[in-house]
Amino acid sequence: MRRWAKRIGLGLLALVAALTIAAAVYDGVSAGGVPALTLYAGPYVQVDGRVLAYRRWGSHGSPIVLVAGFIEASDVWRKVGPLLGRTHRVFALDLPPFGYSQRKGPYTLDTWLDEVEGFDRALGIVRPTLVGHSLGAAVVVGEALRHPRAVRGIVLLDGDALRSGGAPSWIGALAVDPYFTALYRVVTDWNWIFRRGLASAYGAYGPKLTSAELERWKRPFRVAGTAAAFAQMLPHGIQGYTLADLRRVHDVPVLVAWGERDTTDSVQAGRTTAKALRAPFVLLPRAAHLSMLVDPTGVARAVKRIAG
Amino acid sequence: MGAIEAFRTPDERFAGLPDYPFAPHWLDVDGLRLHYLDEGAGDPVLLLHGEPTWSFLWRRLIPRLAGRRRVIAPDLLGFGRSDKPTDSGWYSYDRHVETVERLVAGLGLRRLTVVVHDWGGPIGLRLATEHEECVERLVILDTGIGAGSAPSETWLRFAAVVRELGGELDIGRLVAAGTAQGLTDDVRAAYDAPFPTAESKAGALAFPELVPTAPDHPSAAAMLRVRDALPGWRKPALVVWGAEDAVLPAHVAERFVELLPNAQGPLLLAGASHFLQEDRPDELAAAILAFVA
Numbered sequence: 240m241r242r243w244a245k246r247i248g249l250g251l252l253a254l255v256a257a258l259t260i261a262a263a264v265y266d267g268v269s270a271g272g273v274p275a276l277t278l279y280a281g282p283y284v285q286v287d288g289r290v291l292a293y294r295r296w297g298s299h300g301s302p303i304v305l306v307a308g309f310i311e312a313s314d315v316w317r318k319v320g321p322l323l324g325r326t327h328r329v330f331a332l333d334l335p336p337f338g339y340s341q342r343k344g345p346y347t348l349d350t351w352l353d354e355v356e357g358f359d360r361a362l363g364i365v366r367p368t369l370v371g372h373s374l375g376a377a378v379v380v381g382e383a384l385r386h387p388r389a390v391r392g393i394v395l396l397d398g399d400a401l402r403s404g405g406a407p408s409w410i411g412a413l414a415v416d417p418y419f420t421a422l423y424r425v426v427t428d429w430n431w432i433f434r435r436g437l438a439s440a441y442g443a444y445g446p447k448l449t450s451a452e453l454e455r456w457k458r459p460f461r462v463a464g465t466a467a468a469f470a471q472m473l474p475h476g477i478q479g480y481t482l483a484d485l486r487r488v489h490d491v492p493v494l495v496a497w498g499e500r501d502t503t504d505s506v507q508a509g510r511t512t513a514k515a516l517r518a519p520f521v522l523l524p525r526a527a528h529l530s531m532l533v534d535p536t537g538v539a540r541a542v543k544r545i546a547g
Numbered sequence: 548m549g550a551i552e553a554f555r556t557p558d559e560r561f562a563g564l565p566d567y568p569f570a571p572h573w574l575d576v577d578g579l580r581l582h583y584l585d586e587g588a589g590d591p592v593l594l595l596h597g598e599p600t601w602s603f604l605w606r607r608l609i610p611r612l613a614g615r616r617r618v619i620a621p622d623l624l625g626f627g628r629s630d631k632p633t634d635s636g637w638y639s640y641d642r643h644v645e646t647v648e649r650l651v652a653g654l655g656l657r658r659l660t661v662v663v664h665d666w667g668g669p670i671g672l673r674l675a676t677e678h679e680e681c682v683e684r685l686v687i688l689d690t691g692i693g694a695g696s697a698p699s700e701t702w703l704r705f706a707a708v709v710r711e712l713g714g715e716l717d718i719g720r721l722v723a724a725g726t727a728q729g730l731t732d733d734v735r736a737a738y739d740a741p742f743p744t745a746e747s748k749a750g751a752l753a754f755p756e757l758v759p760t761a762p763d764h765p766s767a768a769a770m771l772r773v774r775d776a777l778p779g780w781r782k783p784a785l786v787v788w789g790a791e792d793a794v795l796p797a798h799v800a801e802r803f804v805e806l807l808p809n810a811q812g813p814l815l816l817a818g819a820s821h822f823l824q825e826d827r828p829d830e831l832a833a834a835i836l837a838f839v840a
Binding site: 274276280281282283284285286287288290357360361362 | 785786790797801804810811812813814815816817818827830834837838
């Protein structure tokens with residue numbers, strides 16, 4: 240547990256626990272949540288029996304696929320997407336069980352890699368630049384290891400792509416009936432939890448945490464099956480690779496970019512990962528963990544160093 | 548007005564088709580016999596096929612939908628088990644729409660979910676916009692609504708092939724070419740079943756000519772009226788599309804979502820081409836059922 244807590248920070252551990260419970264509460268009070276379609280109109284693509292939600296920008300140029308991180312919907316790319324869309328075809332997908340993709344496991348790194356590849360095939364995306372934020376960094380490294388010739392290059396954003404141990408088992412246990420009904424009475428105001436987690440992830444230059452902004456983050460938790468998905472996923476911990484794995488990435492252009500004020504994943508962790516990948520390391524001065532929302536111009540500029 | 552010269556495909560051509568055990572139903576339309584399927588109970592779902600198919604197209608969806616809804620699937624005149632006027636000039640956009648209107652009125656259908664595919668789109672969308680009192684929901688699959696230009700380069704090639712082959716047109720082969728997974732021989736033969744002679748294909752040969760590829764085309768004004776009415780159609784719509792459709796590519800699906808204020812989607816089905824009912828019937832049925840639930 241200590242390693243896990245160290246990786247994502249004790250504050251975030253509390254956040255994850257609370258979110259799992261909150262998702263269970265949603266499941267509990269709304270009889271299994273609601274279909275994603277009523278929360279997010281689309282577009283979607285169905286690949287290998289899974290319905291994946293995505294967004295797209297731009298109509299020409301070499302393709303870029305944006306992979307968001309833990310509890311992030313592809314909505315987090317809403318500022319970067321249009322900037323890159325001026326010169327590239329840009330796609331952002333929701334990795335299950337995040338965002339509005341169907342809650343269908345297993346929620347493992349291998350499955351996420353299969354989903355990214357299926358997504359690319361379905362949408363005719365050939366040799367994309369892959370950009371992974373936070374947990375998404377592990378996914379783009381995974382693609383570079385699996386199919387180095389099928390990617391134009393990868394960008395790791397605020398994510399070191401390293402794995403850590405599983406979450407403490409009590410988190411998953413809390414999500415199971417009958418506890419959540421009792422917990423529903425305890426977790427009466429989870430706005431507080433989101434506010435706290437987001438304040439830290441955004442840092443000093445983030446947006447004002449209005450109720451609309453909080454709703455944006457809470458909304459995906461209403462998708463049917465979210466609590467069960469989290470309970471199933473959390474024992475895997477933060478999935479990723481080892482530094483030795485990272486050193487095996489060859490023949491793929493790599494760039495690592497990091498919010499200078501990131502306290503979720505430390506700048507030092509970013510430098511260590513960049514070194515293992517023999518990749519340039521770019522610091523984004525005002526940004527914390529959610530760099531793509533605080534410094535979209537800086538992030539787009541970094542991505543273009545790889546995507547052209 | 549004298550009787551219209553029409554071909555009636557012999558019933559034995561429809562014996563023993565794969566996954567098509569449904570009882571035939573008939574409606575008289577000015578002396579022509581319209582065939583439709585009528586399965587299940589509940590709020591009705593109207594399935595409208597296009598070029599060059601018939602109700603057989605929906606066979607793998609019907610049992611699943613009919614578990615929860617009444618499913619009505621007509622064969623447009625000139626297709627399937629319906630009578631087929633042998634003069635290509637008989638067929639028009641207005642006539643196809645009128646036939647479907649007669650069916651809806653004849654059966655007293657209300658609270659309809661209209662599922663449209665290919666040419667079923669311009670027909671069903673016109674039904675929805677001109678008879679809003681009957682239609683509650685739309686499901687839009689691999690179709691287009693005329694803008695006075697050809698849908699795509701691939702469509703132009705398709706139309707040229709149809710024109711060149713005329714009565715020699717191989718319907719089963721045409722359907723197979725519009726799938727990603729291919730068709731088995733018996734399914735391909737079933738698509739051919741309604742069209743044993745050159746004259747029986749008049750309706751299928753007419754459809755490409757009815758697509759308004761120029762602004763002054765006879766269908767253009769009516770179709771543009773329907774398209775212009777879509778932003779005012781505020782009821783729920785779902786757009787589902789074959790990700791690999793080359794005739795009507797996925798960007799057409801996005802256009803429908805933009806046009807209809809309460810549209811969901813597009814849901815692109817990987818491994819599916821134009822005839823997504825053949826390529827991904829289970830996924831398509833699940834999406835429709837979730838939408839009408």
